[in-house]
Amino acid sequence: MQNLSLNSLLKKTDYHRPLIFNGVLWSLAFVILLFIFSKGKSPITVDYIYTLTFLSALAVPVLINFYVLIPRFLKQEKYVLYIISFITNLLIFATLSSWLLQPILDSLFSNYFFISYLSKSSVFLVFTIFLIATTLLKLAEDWFYFNTKENKILRLKNQQIETQLSALRAQINPHFLFNSLNVIYALALEKKEGITSAIVQLSDILRYVIYDSDTERVELKDEIVLLQNYIAFQNHRVKTPIATNLNIDVDNEAFKIYPMLLLPLLENSYKHGIIAGETNTPIKIDLFQQENKFTFCIENANLNTKNSLEDRHSGVGLENLRNNLNLVYKNQHLLKIEASKELFKVILTITDEH
Amino acid sequence: MKTKGLILILTVSLFSSCIVKSLQPFYTKASLKFNEKLLGSWTDNKNGQWTIASVRDEFIKDRKEGIEFSEDDKKAFQNYKDGYIINYVKKDNEAGFIAMPFKIDQQYFLDFIPIEIDDEEINSLAAEHLLKTHSVAKLDFTKDDAVRLSWLSEEKITDLINANRMRLKHERIGPEEILLLSAKSEELYAFLEKYLSSNVEDKWKKSDMLTLVNTNAKP
Numbered sequence: 001m002q003n004l005s006l007n008s009l010l011k012k013t014d015y016h017r018p019l020i021f022n023g024v025l026w027s028l029a030f031v032i033l034l035f036i037f038s039k040g041k042s043p044i045t046v047d048y049i050y051t052l053t054f055l056s057a058l059a060v061p062v063l064i065n066f067y068v069l070i071p072r073f074l075k076q077e078k079y080v081l082y083i084i085s086f087i088t089n090l091l092i093f094a095t096l097s098s099w100l101l102q103p104i105l106d107s108l109f110s111n112y113f114f115i116s117y118l119s120k121s122s123v124f125l126v127f128t129i130f131l132i133a134t135t136l137l138k139l140a141e142d143w144f145y146f147n148t149k150e151n152k153i154l155r156l157k158n159q160q161i162e163t164q165l166s167a168l169r170a171q172i173n174p175h176f177l178f179n180s181l182n183v184i185y186a187l188a189l190e191k192k193e194g195i196t197s198a199i200v201q202l203s204d205i206l207r208y209v210i211y212d213s214d215t216e217r218v219e220l221k222d223e224i225v226l227l228q229n230y231i232a233f234q235n236h237r238v239k240t241p242i243a244t245n246l247n248i249d250v251d252n253e254a255f256k257i258y259p260m261l262l263l264p265l266l267e268n269s270y271k272h273g274i275i276a277g278e279t280n281t282p283i284k285i286d287l288f289q290q291e292n293k294f295t296f297c298i299e300n301a302n303l304n305t306k307n308s309l310e311d312r313h314s315g316v317g318l319e320n321l322r323n324n325l326n327l328v329y330k331n332q333h334l335l336k337i338e339a340s341k342e343l344f345k346v347i348l349t350i351t352d353e354h
Numbered sequence: 355m356k357t358k359g360l361i362l363i364l365t366v367s368l369f370s371s372c373i374v375k376s377l378q379p380f381y382t383k384a385s386l387k388f389n390e391k392l393l394g395s396w397t398d399n400k401n402g403q404w405t406i407a408s409v410r411d412e413f414i415k416d417r418k419e420g421i422e423f424s425e426d427d428k429k430a431f432q433n434y435k436d437g438y439i440i441n442y443v444k445k446d447n448e449a450g451f452i453a454m455p456f457k458i459d460q461q462y463f464l465d466f467i468p469i470e471i472d473d474e475e476i477n478s479l480a481a482e483h484l485l486k487t488h489s490v491a492k493l494d495f496t497k498d499d500a501v502r503l504s505w506l507s508e509e510k511i512t513d514l515i516n517a518n519r520m521r522l523k524h525e526r527i528g529p530e531e532i533l534l535l536s537a538k539s540e541e542l543y544a545f546l547e548k549y550l551s552s553n554v555e556d557k558w559k560k561s562d563m564l565t566l567v568n569t570n571a572k573p
Contacts (some may be wrong), residue, residue, distance in 0.1 A: 037521070044518035106548060113520035113552075115545045116537050 021141055025134065031200055046112050053105055054097075056119075058127065061093035062134050070138060071272055086131070094127035125237055161327050169185065177206065179267060183237045194236045201233040213259035221253035227285070230263060234270050244349060245282045250289040258328045258354070264321045265298050265346050273344060281342075292352055299345040300311025323327055370382060372508040373562060375487035376535035380465045380542045381456035386436045391453055391495060393438070396566035405441040409452065411433045413416055427483075440466075455493065458547050464503065475532040487534065490546065492558055501566040504558035508533050514554070518544075 037054075041193060069089065073082035073289040105114050118126060180202050187195045208226050212218065221284040231244045269283045281301035288295040325333045329350055338345040388408070396404040414430050417423070423431070437454040450470030456463050466489045476484075491503040512519040512533060522545055523537040535542065549557060 039523070042519065046519055046521050050521070102544075110552065111519060111554075113514060113522060113545060113548055114525040115541050115548070119540065345438050 006073075016141075016145055025137060026059070027053065029058075029130070034272075039116070046114060049112060050114050050117055053108075054101065056168060057093070057097040057101055058130055061089045061127070061131060063134060064089055065131060066138050072134070077300055086135075086332055089248065090127055094124045098123040100266050112219070122124065132341050136209070178235070179271075183234065187236050192236060195342055198236045202228050205233060209260065216257065217256035218259040219253065220250060220255040220257050223257055223259065224248060224287065225251075227262060227266055227287075230266055234274075238270075238274050242255050244285065246285045246287070248287045250287065251291070252289060255289050255294060257350070258324065261321060261324065261348070262296055264298065265348070268346075269298055269300040269344075272303060294350045294352065296348045297345070299343055302339060302344040363544070364513045372532070373381060373489045373505040374508050374511050374533065374535060375489060376537070376542060377487060378535075378537065378539045378542060379454065379467070379488050380463065380490040380539065380544050380546060381454055382539055385409065385456040385458065385543060387455055387457040387462070388436045392455070392493070394499065395569045396501065397569050398564045398566050400444070402442060402444040402564070406453075407439050407441075409439055412439055438464075439469075456543075458543070458550055462495075463546065463551055464493050465489075466491065469489050490542075496565075499568055501568075503566065505559045505562040505564075506549075507562045508558045510557055511535075 034043050034047060034051045037051050038044065050165070065086065069082060069085050073079075073085060101123070104113065105112075110113075173211060184195070184198060184202065185196055205226060208222065208229075212222065233247065235243055245326075264283070266283075273281070273283055284297075284299040286295070286297040288297075322335065325335060325348075329352065332351050334347070334349040336347040336349075338347075372566060377501065390408075392406050393408060394406060398404060398405065411481075413423075413435070430537070432450050434454065435507070437452050438450040440453050443450050448470075449468055451466050451468050453467075454465040456465065468486050471484075489505060491505045493503045494504070496502055511522075515522070515524070515533075522541065525534045525536050526532065527534050
């Protein structure tokens, strides 16, 4: 769908400028031929007349080549047909010009003497050189516009990706807020003491989610702080003494990572791996980073509640994660989900050359 | 260099104006057309004596006389066998020419190139600087069995060049900037063809004409 819409958009935009191309080409050809025909001396009236008439004769096979032979044969990869038609085109018009050019000039301009110009054999030579040269120029022009078009497609694709990412981020925020408000609501119902610190932690989390994460990359340490804040916030809700086991092995805390990748996984573990007051299996998180490789492994008890991948309401989190990974770390990530009767485990590996 | 010291070469010209000179012949091989009517002795209207013989006949005659020909002579014969050898005498000054007859449409022309010049009075160093060039004359056989030669006039060609109406390869040489055509024979032939059918006013100047009257039988 994306490519189709791009193609239809590009089809509407014709990058070729035949008037400019032909204008430049024929002006240049006129100057070059005039220089040749005037033998390097100052051009005189008779030179201008001969050059213009010769160019007119030359224009017919060149334009046939440009707008009939190249599109119909060369661009369709019918190379043999193209070569045959190219030679036929050349032979017909070079022969006609070598026989008719001089009589036409003499009859139209009877008082002018067009003598020291091209012999019949030279007409063939000039036609051949000119047709080959203009074919190469036309191909160069086509390549130029093809390249422009390709770049335009790339720019549009990037723009689309950016738009998509913004849309996905916008989805995360209300989703997270909705879950967090549920937690505060639960704390308020139970009139817990930690409700005020929970609000402060939520405030920190939201600040990060809404403002700080709105960049292309964040440092790994900021994401770790976010996870720690979230764990502390969630611990107000769950009664398990040690709900989370966070193991961090990071070489470079300034390692850049796309923001908000890990939070949906942690959210998912709390949602489906912990039941307040009942679960004894803590959520186990291993965070490993070395050189350009980053691994995030999270494991929680499988409480047979539907996991977010299939959950209609809260599935937005993992689905967003998948989309983000495909957009940002295309061919640079591995998202592995292992589910057994007891455990649910997700391993995310990112190899980033940035 | 003192300009006063510049040597002006004064020549006693046959015509009041100059005839066109060319490095290359005015004819193409295919256009050569021999005409026997020109053979014989002639006197022109300026008291010049003309003896016109066939190159082919002269070659055969010399061979019969047992003259050995070198390879260069044979090559020259192949080139000029359809032409005339002309001996021209004026006021005891003698000169030899090879004249090649050729036709454009129905019109005869003669291409002249000197082969022998009576140069006893010319300084030998100066003679080394002289170059034999071609000239061309329109050849008409008149009703009274006379022949009229109308040379191509430099003045007419210069007019065409100065009016920017002609591109014909040429050079201007010497202090007098004499016109010397340097175009190929095919181009010169094409020029004559066009000139013949053009409406250039007074294109064959009377001042550059000679009328030859037949004086005796063939030599």
